[in-house]
Amino acid sequence: MSKTTEQVRKSLARRYRAERRFRAYGIISIAIGLAALAILFTDIIGKGHSAFFEHYIKLDIAFDQQTLDIEDARDPDQLNYGNYDGAVREALKARFPEVTERLQVRELSALMSIGAGYELRDLLRENPEWLGTTQTLWLLADDDVDLFLKAGEKGRENSRMTAEQKSWTMELERAGDTERRFNASFFSRGDSREPELAGIWSAAVGSFFTMLVTLCLSFPIGVAAAIYLEEFAPRNRFTDFIEVNINNLAAVPSIIFGLLGLAIFINLFGVPRSVPVLGGLVLTLMTLPTIIITSRASIKTVPPSIREAAMGLGASRMQVVLHHVLPLALPGMLTGAIIGMAQALGETAPLLLIGMVAFIVDVPTGPLDASTVLPVQIYLWADSPEQSFVAMTSAAIMVLLAFLIAMNTLAVVLRKRLERRW
Structure with a gap:
C-alpha cells in the first residue's frame, strides 16, 4: 500500500x-x-x-505691386497669377542682406516651402488692403529645414542642407524667427509630393466612402445568407458544399480578391479604377465570409425554446426569424460586421490591384470620385525617397491603428452590453 x-x-x-x-x-x-x-x-x-509638428519662419513680406505684378487685389485672375515666390525671395534677401550671388539666393529661397507662395495668395485674397504694405508673417519652412530644426546635433550633421543653409537656419533659430506649431494641415490636406504640404485627409475620406460601400453591401447580404443557411436551407449536399466554400473563402489571401475584382468588375463590367465603389465591391467579397460565419454563430446561440414558443403561439417561420431570432442574434452579427470592417480597413493588396494606388491630391466628394485609402497612402509614402516621409508614414500608421483599435473596442463594448446570457 x-x-x-x-x-x-x-x-x-x-x-x-x-x-x-x-x-x-x-x-x-x-x-x-x-x-x-x-x-x-x-x-x-x-x-x-514629429510629423504632428512643423516649423514656420517669420519674415517681413512686402506686398509690393511691382514685385507681385498685381494692381488690383480684388481681381481673381491677378491674384492667381501673382509672383508670390518673388515676394518671399525679396523678404529673405532683406533678412540676409549679405547674400548677393545668384546661387546663394537660390539656396536661401530653398529654406521656404513652395507652399509659402500659396499662403501669401490666400492671405492677400482675405486681406486685399494689404497690397502696398509690409506685413510680418509666419510662413511654412521647407521639409529639410523642418528636419534640421527637429534633429539633435548628430541629426543636424547628417542633414543634406548645405553649410550656408545650416548657418542661415541656425541664425533664424537664435533670433527667435522660427516657431514650432501643430501640423493641422496633416489632417486637412490631400497628398503632395512635398512632405510639408502632404496630408491624410483625402485618403481618410476615400477610406470612409470605401467602408460605407462595403458596409451597405456586405452586412445585408451576409446576414441574409446566414439566416437562409441556418433557418431555411435544407440539409443536403448542395448546402454542405456552400458551407465548405464559405469557410474556405474566409481563409483565402486578400490579394486573390483583388485579382477577382480586376477580372470581373474592371475587365468585365468596366467599373472605373481607383473609385470607392470599386474598392467597396472588392472588400465586400473579402468581408462576406467573415460576416456570414459570425452571423450563423450568433443565430445558433439563440435557444430553440424561443423558436418553439413563438411557433406554438401561431407565428410563421418568417415571423419567428424576424421578430425573435434576428433581434436576439443581432448583437453578435454587429460584432462580426465591425471586426470584418476593421479587417477591410487595413487591407492594401486587393486595392493595389484595382488601381487605388493613384496619386490623389483633391479630396473626393462621393463614392464615384477618384480616391485612395489610408493603407495605400501609407504604402506610397513608405516608398518615397524623401526622408520627411518616414515620419509621415509612421504618423499615418498611428492614425490607422487608432481607427482599428477604436473599431475593435466598439465591437467588444457592443458584445458586452447587448449580449444576453441564457
Whole structure:
C-alpha cells in the first residue's frame, strides 16, 4: 500500500511540475508577444510623433505691386497669377542682406516651402488692403529645414542642407524667427509630393466612402445568407458544399480578391479604377465570409425554446426569424460586421490591384470620385525617397491603428452590453 502511495505521489509531482512548466511557457509567450508589440509601438511612435509638428519662419513680406505684378487685389485672375515666390525671395534677401550671388539666393529661397507662395495668395485674397504694405508673417519652412530644426546635433550633421543653409537656419533659430506649431494641415490636406504640404485627409475620406460601400453591401447580404443557411436551407449536399466554400473563402489571401475584382468588375463590367465603389465591391467579397460565419454563430446561440414558443403561439417561420431570432442574434452579427470592417480597413493588396494606388491630391466628394485609402497612402509614402516621409508614414500608421483599435473596442463594448446570457 505504501509503494502504491509513493508511486501516486511521484506521479502527482511530475504532473505538478509539468503544469508549472506549461504555465511558465504560457507566461513567457505572452511576455514575448507584449515585448514585440511594445517594440513595434515604440518604433512607430518614436518615428512618427514629429510629423504632428512643423516649423514656420517669420519674415517681413512686402506686398509690393511691382514685385507681385498685381494692381488690383480684388481681381481673381491677378491674384492667381501673382509672383508670390518673388515676394518671399525679396523678404529673405532683406533678412540676409549679405547674400548677393545668384546661387546663394537660390539656396536661401530653398529654406521656404513652395507652399509659402500659396499662403501669401490666400492671405492677400482675405486681406486685399494689404497690397502696398509690409506685413510680418509666419510662413511654412521647407521639409529639410523642418528636419534640421527637429534633429539633435548628430541629426543636424547628417542633414543634406548645405553649410550656408545650416548657418542661415541656425541664425533664424537664435533670433527667435522660427516657431514650432501643430501640423493641422496633416489632417486637412490631400497628398503632395512635398512632405510639408502632404496630408491624410483625402485618403481618410476615400477610406470612409470605401467602408460605407462595403458596409451597405456586405452586412445585408451576409446576414441574409446566414439566416437562409441556418433557418431555411435544407440539409443536403448542395448546402454542405456552400458551407465548405464559405469557410474556405474566409481563409483565402486578400490579394486573390483583388485579382477577382480586376477580372470581373474592371475587365468585365468596366467599373472605373481607383473609385470607392470599386474598392467597396472588392472588400465586400473579402468581408462576406467573415460576416456570414459570425452571423450563423450568433443565430445558433439563440435557444430553440424561443423558436418553439413563438411557433406554438401561431407565428410563421418568417415571423419567428424576424421578430425573435434576428433581434436576439443581432448583437453578435454587429460584432462580426465591425471586426470584418476593421479587417477591410487595413487591407492594401486587393486595392493595389484595382488601381487605388493613384496619386490623389483633391479630396473626393462621393463614392464615384477618384480616391485612395489610408493603407495605400501609407504604402506610397513608405516608398518615397524623401526622408520627411518616414515620419509621415509612421504618423499615418498611428492614425490607422487608432481607427482599428477604436473599431475593435466598439465591437467588444457592443458584445458586452447587448449580449444576453441564457
